[in-house]
Amino acid sequence: MSTNKFPLLLEASELEKYLHDPQILVVDMCKPETYAQYHIPGAVHLEYSKIVRIDKPVMGLLPDADSLGRVLSSLGMTRDTHVVAYDDEGGGKACRLLWTLDVIGHPSFSLLNGGLHAWANEDHTLDTKIYTRAPGSYPVEIGNKHLADKAYILQHLHDPAEVFLDTRTMEEFAGIKIYAARGGHIPGAVNLDWLHTMDRDHNLRLLPDTQLQKMLERLGVTPDKEVITYCQSHHRSSHTYILLKHLGYEKIRGYHGAWSDWGNDPDTPKEI
Secondary structure, eight states: OOGGGSOSEEOHHHHHHTTTOTTEEEEEOSOHHHHHHOBOTTOEEOOGGGGOEEETTEEEEOOOHHHHHHHHHHTTOOTTOEEEEEOSSSSHHHHHHHHHHHHTTOOOEEEETTHHHHHHHTTOOOBOOOBOOOOOOOOOOOOSTTEEOHHHHHHTTTOTTEEEEEOSOHHHHTTSSOOSSSOSBOTTOEEOOGGGGEEGGGTTEEOOHHHHHHHHHHTTOOTTSEEEEEOSSSSHHHHHHHHHHHTTOOSEEEESSHHHHHTTOTTSOOBO
């Protein structure tokens, strides 16, 4: 099976068939202690902190190209590598890696649907061996197609072709719980808590496509618009970004820094 034919959303039963394919790189984004306890055979571990940059009070920024290049090279990645990412928290960390790969134009990657929960709870093979690959050379160029920042949002704030999808809790969206200098949300944004897109009875997989599409359509999040996802630091909203990509949305961007950027700037407009 050609690696470029793997779906973006990959099931555990399908992945297990191809674990020994040298073009597939399984990346474990769990906590180090979880990886040490058990993981998918052949999976290499990647610390989440290595793919985000902090410039306090702004969190979750995209690292520069050289830093990302060093991280991906350390994993043994090439442009021909098909990356399969997973974690043990519903996919937020794994999707942040996949969003990053989309921003830099990496051609082939998948999210393990349900992550470690699906893999372990459905009796797939687990391993305790620490895996690494020989370092490679992965030069990175950061593109703008899937990246949003504060300036871009301010420029498109009243554009009817844009929709801002806030994936935080309703309490954060409404300014009841505040984790920045100011609470609230970007003017005109709609809210969909990322946890509401997971099937808790099915090992934290995504809900069925039809159910997700109805949820999005009710909010006016339709494929004809450009959708910008954000949360507090573009962790949770990376999950929603990959969800949208899986559903076939083509015009999507992730706002890195997110509310930690917007809410800590006294000059940005906000709603509650």
